[in-house]
Amino acid sequence: MATISFEGGMNFVREENLVSPxxxxxxxxxxxxxxPDGSGYPRAAPHPRKPWSDDEYVRGQMRKRISMxxxxxxxxxxxxxxxxxxxxxxxxxxxxxxxxLLKPNHLERWKQVCPAVRTLLIPGASHDIQNTEPEQFVEAxxxxxxxxxx
Numbered sequence: 445m446a447t448i449s450f451e452g453g454m455n456f457v458r459e460e461n462l463v464s465p466x467x468x469x470x471x472x473x474x475x476x477x478x479x480p481d482g483s484g485y486p487r488a489a490p491h492p493r494k495p496w497s498d499d500e501y502v503r504g505q506m507r508k509r510i511s512m513x514x515x516x517x518x519x520x521x522x523x524x525x526x527x528x529x530x531x532x533x534x535x536x537x538x539x540x541x542x543x544x545l546l547k548p549n550h551l552e553r554w555k556q557v558c559p560a561v562r563t564l565l566i567p568g569a570s571h572d573i574q575n576t577e578p579e580q581f582v583e584a585x586x587x588x589x590x591x592x593x594x
Contacts, residue, residue, distance in 0.1 A: 449536040449585060454546070456525060456557045461550035463543070474506075475513045481506075488544045494575050528558040534592040535561045538584055540569030540576065562588065 459465045467486055474484055483503055490497055537554045539546055551563040564584050569577035 448533055449538065449588065450554075453537050453539075453554065456521070456528075456553055457546065457550060458553060461547050461553050463545055463547055467545070471509075471513070475510050478514060479510055488570070491570055491572070491576050493578075494572065525557050531558050531560060534588075536584070536588045537561055537563045538569075538573055538581065539563070539565055540571055540573045541565050541567045542569060542576075543571045545571045 457468075459468075462468055464486075470485055481503060483499075483506070485506055487499070487502055535558065537551060539548060539551055541548065548565055551565060554561050554563055566573050566577050566580050566584065569580065574581045
């Protein structure tokens with residue numbers, strides 16, 4: 445059976461779901477002007493499980509995000525929400541308890557948009573769940589996929 449999972453899914457986000465709405469506005473401005481550097485975005489404190497996440501790495505990630513966000517604008521969000529309400533593929537949305545971008549209430553937003561979705565808050569994880577709490581990330585995915593296969 446096909447399944448899908450979202451790690452720190454930013455889809456359907458509203459201002460009340462954000463830790464720092466001003467950072468999203470900074471990112472939106474960077475996307476609008478196609479900022480090739482990405483260094484204008486406030487950097488989160490380094491995580492001990494991500495020693496490779498230096499300034500050069502973060503700038504590279506921001507360049508990729510800006511490029512992706514330019515391709516995937518929010519102008520079709522209402523259409524996406526309407527499609528997700530009827531979504532029947534088993535889906536799991538994971539969010540880190542210490543996510544630096546999204547508040548835990550964003551999981552409720554996902555449930556509003558896609559009633560069939562399962563959500564899980566991962567203790568101790570940041571937005572980058574697979575790198576900050578990899579054991580819990582893998583455990584959650586394995587459990588979800590095993591349950592969906594029943």
